[in-house]
Structure formats: structure tokens, C-alpha cells
Amino acid sequence: MKVYAINGSPRKNKNTATLLQKALDGVKESAKDKEIETEIINLYDLNYTGCISCFACKRLGGKSYGKCTVKDDIKEVLEKLSEADGIIFGSPIYLGNITGQLQSFLERLIFQYLVYDKNHSSIAPKKMSTAFIYTMNVPEEIMNEVGYLKTFNHIGAYIEQIFTKPLVMYSNNTYQFDDYSKYKMEIFSEEEKAAHRKAQFPIDCQKAFGLGVNLIK
Template sequence: MKVYAINGSPRKSKNTATLLQKSLDGVKESAKGNEIETEIINLYDLNYTGCKSCFACKKLGGASYGKCALKDDLQEVLEKVSEANGIIFGSPIYFGTITGQLQSFLERLIFPYLVYDKNYSSIAPKKMPTAFIYTMNAPEEAMSQIGYLTTFNNIESSIEHIFTKPLVMYSNSTYQFDDYSKYKADAFSEEERAEHRKVQFPLDCQKAFELGANLIK
């Protein structure tokens, strides 16, 4: 069995990546003796684009029916992920939505499995369990006010339609800089952010661990 974490952040050791690793630790903990391999895929290490609307994945009798025909760094990744036993997506929030890297990845992953029949059926190889971890500067109480939840729900609905309904967690009011004094960021209180991280981020790490532990049943 193999579970992949898809890191949509350009950073490999900060909030999103840390929570993804905790979630994979939870996956392994839940294995209870069963052999489960885990891997983080860092999207910013790869050279690729989003969907190019070539429709090769929809061409009846075509060599690429049901899979993406583009030849770039995602080709091998998409092949691996298609046979996964679970996927955990993670992204910071940029301008109210997930990063462009992860959005492009989802286009390439999901669209080939979406059939243009009357039911918009899924031909994904597996109805694998999924999860989504969002990290963001916004406080929890502001997410609905500024429309984040609507955006997230749309993303999750697309994933659910093709695979399964994602388990979801949010990490809010994240600590963005190692030294706030070096940046123009007086909209935020470094002291409040530091205290929030000290208290809340360990709890978020535990939530991520539990999310991973609950992924494979």
C-alpha cells in the first residue's frame, strides 16, 4: 500500500510540509503491522503546466483515453498517484485559494477521469480515500466571511466526484516569517502570531496526525 502527500507549497519544511508529514506519520501509525509506504511529492520541484485542453483524454479509442497525454514532469507522478491507496493534498492559501501549482496538478489529475456522459461519471482506477490540509494567514473566524469556505468546498466537491469526499483540516493565523522585523508586515502582531504558533501549531500537528490515522480504514 502507498499513500502520497502532495505538497502545494514552495516550502519544504514550513507549515504545510510539516502538517503533511505529520499526517503521513498518522497513516503509518494506523497501519497496525500492515506495510504502508508514504511519500511527499513537492510540486515546486517539478516542471509542468496545467491542463492544455487538448481533449486527448476524452478521445474514444485514443491511446490517452482516461489519462493525461502531456509529456512533462507530471507524467510519472500522475502514473504513480493513479495507483495510490490514498492521497493527502496540502496547500497554503494565496489570494483566497490554493496555489497555482496545486491547481494545475488537480487539473491534470482529475480532468482525464471525468467522463463527458450524462452523469459526468468518474473512470478513476480507484475510489481512493483523500484528505486536504489548508494553511493560511487568515484567522478561523474569518474564513466564511471572506469566502474561503465556498472556494474550498468547490475544490473538495471536484475531488469527491472523482475519488472520495476528503477529510479536511485548517491551520489558521500561521506564522509566516522567521523574523517579522525584516519585512513590511505591520498589519500583523509578531508577538500574537508567535504566541498563537506556540500554543496552536502543536495542536494542528496532532490534528494532522489524526487525519492521517483516519485516512485508511
């Protein structure tokens, strides 16, 4: 079995990456006697674009039907994911949405399998399990008030249409810097942020672990 975590954050050891690793640890815990491979793929290490609308993946009778043909750094990643048993996506929230890197990646991953028929069917080779971890600076109440959930549900609907309905977790009011005094951030209280992280982030790590445990059944 193979489960991949797709890190849409530019940081490899902060909130999003940490929670993705915890989720993979949970996957390994749930596997027990099963042989399972896990890997984190850091999108910011790769050079690629979003969908270029060439429609090669839609050409009837062509060798590329159902496959993205753009040759760049994620071509091999897309091939890996076609054989995955599970995919866990993770992203911080920038301007109310997932990062541009992850958005571009999802365009390439999802569009190749989306059929333009009446049901918008999927030709993904496997209906692998999926999950999504969202991390953000705003508290949960603000996330609910400003419409973030509508965006997240929209993303989840596309993933469900092609693969399976994703398990979802949110990590709110995240701690962003080691020293807030070095940045123009007076609307935030470093003391409050630090206290919240100390109390909440271990809980979020447990939630991510549990998400991983429940990913592969």
C-alpha cells in the same frame, strides 16, 4: 499500500509540509502491521503546466483514453497516483485560493478521469481515500467571513466526484517569518503570531496526525 502527500507549497519544511508529514505519520500509525509506503511530492520541484485542453484523454478508442498524455515532470507522478490507496493534498492560501501549482496539478489529475456524460462520471482506476490540508495566514473567523469555505468546498466536490470525499483540516493564523521586523508587515503583531503558533500549531499537528490515522480504514 501506498499513500502520497502532494505539497502545493513552495516551502518544504514550513507549515504545510510539516502538517503533511504529520498526516503521513498518522497513516503509518494506523497501518500497524500492514506494509505501507508513504511519500511527499513537492510540486515546486517539478516543471509542468495545467491542462492544455488537447482532449487526448477523451478520445474514444484511443490508447490515451482516461490518461493525460502531456509529457512533462508530472506524467510519472500521475501514473503513481493512479495506483495510490490514499492521497493527501496540502496548500497554503494565496489570494483566497490554493496555490497556482496545485491548481494546475489538480486540473491534470482530475480532468483525465472526468467523463462528459449526464452524471459526470469518474473513470479513475481506484476510489482511493483523500484528504486536504489548508494552511493560511488569516484567523478562522476571517476564513469564515470572506468566503474561503465556499472555495474549499468547490475543490472538495471535484475530488469527491472523481475519488472520494476528502477529509479536511484548516490551520489558521499561521506564523510566516522567523523575524517579522525584516518585512513590511505592520498589520500583523509578531508577538501575537508567535504566541498563537506556540499554543495552536502543536494542536494542528495532532489534528493532521489524526487525519492520517483516519484516512485509511
